[in-house]
Amino acid sequence: MRRRLPPLNALRAFEAAARRGGFAAAAQELGVTAAAVSRHVQLLEARLERRLFDRGPRSLSLTADGQALLPVLVDAFDTLEAGIGRALAQRPRAVLTVNAQTSFAIGWLLPRLPRFHRRHPEIELRLSTAIETPALRGDSGLDAAVVHGRGPWPEISAHLLFPDRxxxxxxxxxxxxxxxxxxxxxxxxxxxxxxxxxxxxxxxxxxxxxxxxxxxxxxxxxxxxxxxxxxxxxxxxxxxxxxxxxxxxxxGRLVNPLPGLAPLKRGTGWHLLHAPARGREAPVTALRDWLLQEAAATFG
CATH class of the missing domain: 3.40.190.10 (Periplasmic binding protein-like II)
Known part of the structure; x- marks a missing residue:
């Protein structure tokens, strides 16, 4: 039987916005922009032919249809998450040990890590924050590292995530x-x-x-x-x-006092490094592909 369901992203956007009380909070949870959340909700409203939110100049409230739909979706997503967790509970988890400088870990990586865990529950990521560029060849105990610089790194596979600005x-x-x-x-x-x-x-x-x-x-x-x-x-x-x-x-906790001046770019940036042989291992490949996708979505 063919299921006639609205797009999953539209359902997720509405559920997050309704549960969190706004598009901006939902965007932070989902890792997209508030405008993207708003577009998905509008798509869902058009698909259902129902208005789900009353939108004021500075307010957002659920309509009666939105109030009826929200608990259905919350229960559905909770059930889906729990079911996937049970299905994967018995699978052995691969351990992936990664080092990242503290500023990168706190400023960029940690807010996004929940998406990596949801996508790859089979991988246990262990994160360290040594300042020095760690050794990645031989028995270093590390699978990969995110470092700042311009390279080159001899005999190491390097993938530019994004330049600094x-x-x-x-x-x-x-x-x-x-x-x-x-x-x-x-x-x-x-x-x-x-x-x-x-x-x-x-x-x-x-x-x-x-x-x-x-x-x-x-x-x-x-x-x-x-x-x-x-x-x-x-x-x-x-x-x-x-x-x-x-x-x-x-x-708004920080502002740029000179917004008309372009950012300083010096050719340095943030790179994922790993030994070439590690690039053939599934956990490292999963991390590399996910980091490059996240970087492209943010700065591409």
């Missing part, structure tokens, strides 16, 4: 207190920097047309994670990789 960021209140910033005078502000990337601000100032300028009042931190966090607390302006601070910009 550095922009200045600060807290909205900090910017409001000072007014507009200018590339010609920003060197006089408190510029937050990391000891792991000591020339970032000099490189960015040259990129902004201020060659030879150096930060006059730098505030340095040992970890690359701390400058954006310090910026959110109003300590000054940090340089951050757009790829790793999207949620903070989207939520």
């Amino acid at each position: 550095l922009v200045p960021v600060c807290a909205p209140a900090w910017l409001a207190a000072r007014g507009a910033l200018d590339p010609k005078t920003i060197a006089g502000e408190t510029l937050l920097a990391s000891d792991t990337a000591p020339t970032d601000w000099e490189d960015w100032l040259s990129h902004a047309g201020q060659r030879g300028q150096r930060p006059e009042r730098p505030l340095r931190f040992a970890s690359s994670l701390l400058p954006p966090q310090a910026a959110m607390h109003g300590l000054g302006v940090a340089l951050a990789d757009l790829s790793l601070i999207g949620p903070e910009l989207y939520a």
Whole structure:
């Protein structure tokens, strides 16, 4: 018997939006944009010929039809998830050990990992966060690593996920207190920097047309994670990789005080590395394909 069901993505978008109370929260859960969630819901409404949400200028509420449909879908997805979990419970899980720098792990990878686990429940991913580029040949105990740089990495298979793009960021209140910033005078502000990337601000100032300028009042931190966090607390302006601070910009916790200036690109980026022989193993292949797909969906 042929099932006459609406598209699964449309059902998932509606269920998440209704359960979370909005398109933006659903988009964060599903790993898509709020506009994509809205389009899927509109597609479902057209398919069902029913209005599921009452949309106000700043509000979203379920109609009677939406209230009737929501518990049906919640139960259906819960049943589907539980059934798949039981079906896979007896299967042995492959262990995949991966190292990623902490800034990448927190800023980009961890928010997306639930999608990897849903797609590959047969793989147990163990994540470490050593700063140094780990050895991937021989008996290192690692299957793969995500590192920042430009290569080359001799005798290692490298897959570029995305290049880094550095922009200045600060807290909205900090910017409001000072007014507009200018590339010609920003060197006089408190510029937050990391000891792991000591020339970032000099490189960015040259990129902004201020060659030879150096930060006059730098505030340095040992970890690359701390400058954006310090910026959110109003300590000054940090340089951050757009790829790793999207949620903070989207939520308004950070803003770019110079949005008209293009990000600084230096030819460096984030790469997945593994020994060539590992590339023939199913868990590493699954991770590689998933990371490349996620990167393409985000930055492609």
